[in-house]
Amino acid sequence: MIDIRDFSFRYASSGHFALKNVNLKVDDGEFVLVAGHSGGGKSTLLRVINSLIPHFYGGEYLGNVSVYGKNPICTLPRDMSSIVGTVLQDPENQILMNRVETEIAFGLENLGLSGDLITKRVEEVIDLLDMESVRHRKTAELSGGEKQKLAIAAAMAKHPKVLLLDEPTSQLDPKSAESILGVLSRLNTELGLTIILVEHRMENTIYLADRMVIFDKGEIVSEGNPREVIRRVDLDKIGVGYPPVSRVAVRKNSDMIPLNVKEAQKYLRVYLEGVKISQNLKKFREVLLTLKNVKFSYGKRKVLRGVNLNVRKNEVLGIIGRNGSGKTTLGKLMVGIYRQSGGIIKRRVPPKESGMVFQNPNLHVIGDSVFEDVAYTLRARGERDVKRKTEEVLKYLGIEHLSEKNPLDLSGGEKLLFALATVLVFKPRFLVLDEPTRGLSWAHKKRLVSIIKEYSRGRGIVVISHDVELIARVSDTVALLSSGRVVLRKRTREMLTSSLTYSTQINKLVQRFPEVDQNIMLEEDLGVPA
Amino acid sequence: MKANPLVLFIWLALIVFLSLIIVNLLSLIILVVSTVIPIIFCRKREYFTYMKYSLLSVILIFFFNMILLGPSKLEFTISMVLRLLSISSAFSIFSALTEFEDILRVMETFRVPxxxxxxxxxxxxxxxxxxxxxxxxxxxxxxxxxxxxxxxxxxxxxxxxxxxxxxxxxxxxxxxxxxxxxxxHGFPSEKRRRWKKIELNGFSAFAFYILISDFLLAVVYFFYPSDLIRWLVLIIPYSVVGAWYGD
Structure with a gap:
């Protein structure tokens, strides 16, 4: 059992407490979902339990913590690691070995187990997590989902009593994320393992949890059964957000709050009846970019095999598709980072007036202040009036208060806005955003949606994303990329409705009732503002 | 089949040592050839990638030496180039045939902290x-x-x-x-034990001891240079080429 009493913690480099008077008890075998706005104290809580606080991250602390009889304050992380398994957010930086088997064995070697026992443990987790097909592979060759599964396997091999996961799906595509969440659900139900999961994606996780804990500004604002928590706290207001079906139920004052589509079928049908979607189709005339039979290869590996596509002024084009289908490569070709190996790209906007925001915002960091990094873009381009333009863009994105901060110290959502600022500062007429919602809280996603909509006026924007809810909200048209080709391009509502995979949660519910308008896609269509 | 990392490490150390102590041009050519032969067996593309950059630096060194030292020191220039080639070829083979974990295991075998x-x-x-x-x-x-x-x-x-x-x-x-x-992951730990230790069986044990003997012979040659010992020192590594494969 985990027992945290009156615990507060302040990082050595910070002026305020990251955790304030936290009281939390977690029983054996519980699945606890920890949610909250970025910077709310969720990751700090996990660091307290695995004793990285205070042994790795120093600071001031008050109160008591007990984790299965051990006090993390007096126990080194290496000694806690046998009872607490931890999986971090970034799959790239937590895997230390070159081969799958040796990565699983690494923690066991550090525990000083015998060779035979290590062999037994490695075999059992490979079976448990169904990793036979990748056991001899190099870790660098694994996909993001496989890497996270490996991180779980390495943690599980130590037979921990509790597994901590800090946004394990934030860097993954939906399919890999589902696979990881499926594994967690199985470990919890079949082995009775205690799981504490920090997550932003409410719609995929909330129904798995026995208990939900909501953090805001370092304090627990609510905890309990997810349905009770949803009734007690306005999750939209504190930036966590609801699963779309739950939001409809809450806003319509439904007696029962569904947590997933299955439950929503019983209780939300009444709100779908009589809804008719009238489509005001935007018209686009001026073409900014045309791709004709565009091909691209990395060495001998063909990535794009003849893409035909155009982007028009005032249009937001969403690009969806499986991992490895060539979405990011296509984005880089569009802004002129790569040159096509075949086909024609006709540009009305030169590459110098095109910009791209990469999926890892850390790549946009150069120096140690937000203001200087944003100003650098203008200076390096030889533009004038740098100070005024920089201040303008920071104000436009609502991050002027962060201008003196080190970009690497920002939260996930703030980092994205910073990366966006380094590009928007020169006002590109054509913009590509690659997976902009990875690791973002609901409040930041909402902010991003309004920025994209506003910025698209008089310009062309391409949004590459697996996040169907985002694409549904911002895109005018959607292109589906598969095996290096655009296999379908349609208006958003045509593309993202009546689909088993590329549909919003609300539309998946609608599909269960053929008699209602099948074009219903978002909560907004039901009169529920997100 | 995979090379035994410990044998490969000893072989690498031997080639580096021989490259430094031998001055005879023909002997250095034989040494360079001895480092190329293993690649015929293992056919690793990485070797050629690493060697591409080494060859470029070898050409540069050759021309710099010719300009700075003049044609009168041609023999010295060629010997330096051959030394660099044998060392970089041996390192390329080592890098192409080993992985991160192998190097860790070798270092742990030698009780590096x-x-x-x-x-x-x-x-x-x-x-x-x-x-x-x-x-x-x-x-x-x-x-x-x-x-x-x-x-x-x-x-x-x-x-x-x-x-x-x-x-x-x-x-x-x-x-x-x-x-x-x-x-x-529980690191650092005083209790740490390696899961798979490097084992010397059959051919790899034979290769290991032959190479160690050769190393000792090379030390003897360093203090008491003689033609006979030099030829012996150079021929022995050829005899163990095939011994990397088999365990």
Whole structure:
């Protein structure tokens, strides 16, 4: 059992407490979902339990913590690691070995187990997590989902009593994320393992949890059964957000709050009846970019095999598709980072007036202040009036208060806005955003949606994303990329409705009732503002 | 089949030592050839990639030496080039045939302290990741319309400085993440035991002892140079080429 009493913690480099008077008890075998706005104290809580606080991250602390009889304050992380398994957010930086088997064995070697026992443990987790097909592979060759599964396997091999996961799906595509969440659900139900999961994606996780804990500004604002928590706290207001079906139920004052589509079928049908979607189709005339039979290869590996596509002024084009289908490569070709190996790209906007925001915002960091990094873009381009333009863009994105901060110290959502600022500062007429919602809280996603909509006026924007809810909200048209080709391009509502995979949660519910308008896609269509 | 990393390490050390102590041109040519033969058996493409860059530096060194020392020192220049070739070829084979874990196991066999082993090993493991970062940062610069290829050399250097700065920032951030990951894996630990130790069986044991003997013979040659010992020292490594494969 985990027992945290009156615990507060302040990082050595910070002026305020990251955790304030936290009281939390977690029983054996519980699945606890920890949610909250970025910077709310969720990751700090996990660091307290695995004793990285205070042994790795120093600071001031008050109160008591007990984790299965051990006090993390007096126990080194290496000694806690046998009872607490931890999986971090970034799959790239937590895997230390070159081969799958040796990565699983690494923690066991550090525990000083015998060779035979290590062999037994490695075999059992490979079976448990169904990793036979990748056991001899190099870790660098694994996909993001496989890497996270490996991180779980390495943690599980130590037979921990509790597994901590800090946004394990934030860097993954939906399919890999589902696979990881499926594994967690199985470990919890079949082995009775205690799981504490920090997550932003409410719609995929909330129904798995026995208990939900909501953090805001370092304090627990609510905890309990997810349905009770949803009734007690306005999750939209504190930036966590609801699963779309739950939001409809809450806003319509439904007696029962569904947590997933299955439950929503019983209780939300009444709100779908009589809804008719009238489509005001935007018209686009001026073409900014045309791709004709565009091909691209990395060495001998063909990535794009003849893409035909155009982007028009005032249009937001969403690009969806499986991992490895060539979405990011296509984005880089569009802004002129790569040159096509075949086909024609006709540009009305030169590459110098095109910009791209990469999926890892850390790549946009150069120096140690937000203001200087944003100003650098203008200076390096030889533009004038740098100070005024920089201040303008920071104000436009609502991050002027962060201008003196080190970009690497920002939260996930703030980092994205910073990366966006380094590009928007020169006002590109054509913009590509690659997976902009990875690791973002609901409040930041909402902010991003309004920025994209506003910025698209008089310009062309391409949004590459697996996040169907985002694409549904911002895109005018959607292109589906598969095996290096655009296999379908349609208006958003045509593309993202009546689909088993590329549909919003609300539309998946609608599909269960053929008699209602099948074009219903978002909560907004039901009169529920997100 | 896979080379035994311990045998390979001893072989590498032997080639480096011989390259440094032998001055005879014909003997150095034989030494270079002895480092090329294993690649016929293992056919690793990585070897040729590494050697491509080595050959470029060898050509540069040859011309610099010719310019600075003059044609009168041609024999010395050629011997230096051959030394560099044999050493880089041996290192290329070692890199092509071993993995990060093999190097860790070899270092742990020689009882190098675990912290040193992992500092070295992890820098090797994340080297390709850092190279990928450098490429990605340059792409980000291009995506911001920042010119990276100025006309003057000075401009080129100046435009690439922020890339370096960005890489340092990213690497520092990554270093914290890796340290955190090491802690949650229970490292460092006084109880640490290796899962799979390097075992010397059959051919690999034979190769190991032959190479050790050769090393001792090379030490004898260093103090008491003679033609007979030199030829023996050079021929012995050929006899163990096939012994890497088989365990």
């Amino acid at each position: 675990p912290k040193t082993v992992f500092s070295f090993g992890i820098s090797l493991r994340f080297f390709p990741v850092v190279v990928g970062d450098a490429r990605a940062i340059q792409e980000v610069m291009m995506a911001k319309g920042v010119p990276l290829n100025g006309k003057k050399f000075k401009d080129k250097i100046r435009s690439r400085l922020p890339v370096l700065e960005s890489m340092i920032n990213l690497s520092l951030d990554r270093a914290i993440n890796i340290a955190e990951a090491l802690e949650i």
